Amino acid sequence: MRTPRRRRDPTTVVEATRAGYHVVLRVAAALSLGCAALAALLFRSGPSPVTPHTDVGARRRAAHQHVRTSGAHGAPNVRSTVKAARFSRFGGPEVLEIVSLPDPHPGPGQVRIVVHAAGVNATEWKLRKGVVSFGAELPQTTGRDVAGVVDELGEGVTDVAVGDRVFGVSDDGAGAAELALLTFRAVIPPTLGFVDAAGLPCALETATRTLDQLDVAPGTTLLVNGATGGVGSAAVQLAVARGARVIGVAGPANQGYLRSLGAEPVTYGDGMVEQVRALAPDGVDAALDVAGSGVLPQLIELAGGSHSVLTVADFEGSTEYGVRFSNGFVDGNAFHALAEVGELIEAGRFWLPVERTFPLAEIGEAHRISENGHVRGRLVLVVNQGPSPVSAAG
Numbered sequence: 001m002r003t004p005r006r007r008r009d010p011t012t013v014v015e016a017t018r019a020g021y022h023v024v025l026r027v028a029a030a031l032s033l034g035c036a037a038l039a040a041l042l043f044r045s046g047p048s049p050v051t052p053h054t055d056v057g058a059r060r061r062a063a064h065q066h067v068r069t070s071g072a073h074g075a076p077n078v079r080s081t082v083k084a085a086r087f088s089r090f091g092g093p094e095v096l097e098i099v100s101l102p103d104p105h106p107g108p109g110q111v112r113i114v115v116h117a118a119g120v121n122a123t124e125w126k127l128r129k130g131v132v133s134f135g136a137e138l139p140q141t142t143g144r145d146v147a148g149v150v151d152e153l154g155e156g157v158t159d160v161a162v163g164d165r166v167f168g169v170s171d172d173g174a175g176a177a178e179l180a181l182l183t184f185r186a187v188i189p190p191t192l193g194f195v196d197a198a199g200l201p202c203a204l205e206t207a208t209r210t211l212d213q214l215d216v217a218p219g220t221t222l223l224v225n226g227a228t229g230g231v232g233s234a235a236v237q238l239a240v241a242r243g244a245r246v247i248g249v250a251g252p253a254n255q256g257y258l259r260s261l262g263a264e265p266v267t268y269g270d271g272m273v274e275q276v277r278a279l280a281p282d283g284v285d286a287a288l289d290v291a292g293s294g295v296l297p298q299l300i301e302l303a304g305g306s307h308s309v310l311t312v313a314d315f316e317g318s319t320e321y322g323v324r325f326s327n328g329f330v331d332g333n334a335f336h337a338l339a340e341v342g343e344l345i346e347a348g349r350f351w352l353p354v355e356r357t358f359p360l361a362e363i364g365e366a367h368r369i370s371e372n373g374h375v376r377g378r379l380v381l382v383v384n385q386g387p388s389p390v391s392a393a394g
């Protein structure tokens with residue numbers, strides 16, 4: 001068995017450049033609309049935030065009342081700003097800075113939320129380092145997973161109202177900020193706080209999409225490599241909820257945690273295949289690679305062929321071994337998972353632990369820990385505690 005290694009995500013600028021410019025464009029476009037759902041929706045001018053009301057109808061009407069400060073000729077002369085994390089060059093966590101940006105306003109179908117908490121997932125540091133490209137130019141904002149309170153509605157929005165607690169994916173990859181725009185969102189399950197909800201969106205979407213692609217159903221024996229991170233923890237629990245038997249691959253310190261999720265744990269490294277064989281002598285029905293740790297040949301062997309293996313993290317290996325690489329742009333996102341998970345959460349059958357929280361100003365430390373590659377569940381930034389983060393700037 002090859003020594004498992006942490007591979008650079010193969011959908012990188014460097015590797016894609018080697019493969020040809022057309023691959024850069026294809027991968028960038030695909031990733032740009034993958035789990036992160038970067039819909040290239042730009043900040044727009046529009047209504048200012050409103051005070052929440054209790055009545056839903058009143059809240060919706062209030063959301064469309066504009067408060068605008070105008071100059072002598074009717075043009076706005078005061079702009080509002082919000083704090084947001086951004087980087088102006090690719091590099092280590094030190095390139096992240098907190099800046100003031102114009103407050104965003106929702107377009108059709110979007111809502112704006114006051115961000116209470118924002119998840120930090122592996123994609124964030126890859127974008128910051130420039131090893132994954134969404135095609136965006138520098139400077140870039142950062143952050144996809146968010147949870148907060150709706151404070152402004154775009155045209156045509158009827159599913160939520162101002163004042164609702166929602167979680168979702170920041171449309172323009174600017175979730176590590178005081179305000180964010182969301183197209184894909186759901187109401188936060190009643191028993192869940194903002195911090196716990198902020199870790200969920202991308203993990204839920206990716207896990208649901210990949211389990212569907214692998215046809216995971218009652219009776220399936222599924223092997224998950226990288227079973228204890230954000231996506232892995234979600235995939236294990238959602239598969240168990242579908243009635244599957246799950247064998248999870250993780251480090252020695254996470255064996256008990258995997259059991260608590262409902263999986264049968266094995267450790268990565270030498271002997272992984274033998275450990276799985278001891279649990280499933282005939283092999284597994286399907287294997288999901290979330291870690292991208294260079295074990296696709298072993299997963300193919302255990303699943304009886306490359307057709308039963310899927311990876312979200314090993315693009316290079318997927319082409320080398322004929323394994324499907326899943327991303328939301330090509331395969332279709334599974335954002336319906338956000339609304340569906342509430343039932344499991346309320347029944348106590350799903351949770352995604354938050355390993356640690358950070359204030360927005362310490363986003364660099366969160367990136368550093370994420371990049372180290374051994375987060376259990378998610379890291380979360382705590383952004384706003386109060387109702388309105390918008391401040392006036394001349």
Ligand SMILES: NC(=O)c1ccc[n+]([C@@H]2O[C@H](COP(=O)([O-])OP(=O)(O)OC[C@H]3O[C@@H](n4cnc5c(N)ncnc54)[C@H](OP(=O)(O)O)[C@@H]3O)[C@@H](O)[C@H]2O)c1
Pocket residue numbers: 004005006009034035121122123126202206225226227228229230231232249250251252253254268290291292293311312313326327328370373374375376377378
């Ligand atoms: N293509 C897509 O649509 C898509 C969408 C979302 C994410 N992704 C990718 O999916 C990957 C996972 O994302 P994430 O946010 O869930 O990451 P994450 O939370 O940072 O994953 C950390 C986990 O990886 C585990 N791990 C580290 N080395 C391992 C190894 N050699 N073998 C098995 N597990 C290992 C760690 O377990 P231990 O602590 O036990 O070592 C840790 O629990 C990333 O590469 C991300 O870019 C792809």
